[in-house]
Amino acid sequence: MKNTIPLVLAVLLGLAAAFSVNKSLNRASGKNEDTEMVVFASVKIEKNKPISKGECKPTSISKKAYLPGRHIPASDIPRISGLKTSHAIPKGSPILYDDLQTDAGQSDLVGVGEFVVAVKFRDSPLMSHLKPNDEIAIAAMQNVQVREETGETDETRKYRYRTERRLSVLFPCEKVLDVSNGSILVSAPPEKALQLVTASQNFPLYPLLRRTDDMSNMDVGVGGSVSWEDLTVDKLKLSSKD
Secondary structure (H helix, E strand, O other), rough: OOOOOHHHHHHHHHHHOOOOOOOOHHHHHHHHHHEEEEEEEEEEEEOOOOOOOOEEEEEEEEEOOOOOOOEEHHHHHHHHOEEEOHHHHHHHHOOEEEEEEEOOOOHHOOOOEEEEEEOOOOOHHHHHHOOOOOOOEEEEEEEEEEEEOOOOOHHOOOEEEEEEEEEEEEEEEEEEEEEOOOOEEEOOHHHHHHHHHHHHHHHEEEEEEEEOOOOOOOOOOOOOOEEEEEOHHHHHHHHHOO
């Protein structure tokens, strides 16, 4: 009997220790799962100041403290970039939707000396992936006159012409202000704004997502001009050797 009591106590103490460890593990795992990533101010942001990405810090908070409709998810940092604050926000404080001036007109998006235009694209799977502040190139499908030699010596019959549809980059770099219903908003100087509207009205346009601030492909016509006739196996083999 004397030996039984210590044995029972040892078992009870072992069960208590196992329960304590299990409870601690559950608490730790729950701590990792029950959180939300929201936006905090990495510096003090003054009133009426447009918010920049560098002033936004993704921060983890408890789901119990998370306020849907007030806290801004970290994934929305690109969307709030450029919006003005309605009051000063201290460093280290959460940035809430209530802190932003969301009732301002679209004219706040317009660059100085520029116009904002809506550019309409043909059906493109890429459109569903575009977000504000993305940079894109804009390619247009155009009818181009192609001259071919006939083999005739008569000067009037030496060449013949045919029409070919070719895809070319007309605008190598445009910043997306907003995306809606198959079109984007772009702020551009007056001449380019008119060119964008004219192209949108007359040609099928297609967006090409580009790397932000990439200076290696900023030329009009970058990539050449491509038609379906350029996509034969023989021509693709030749171009791969160049």
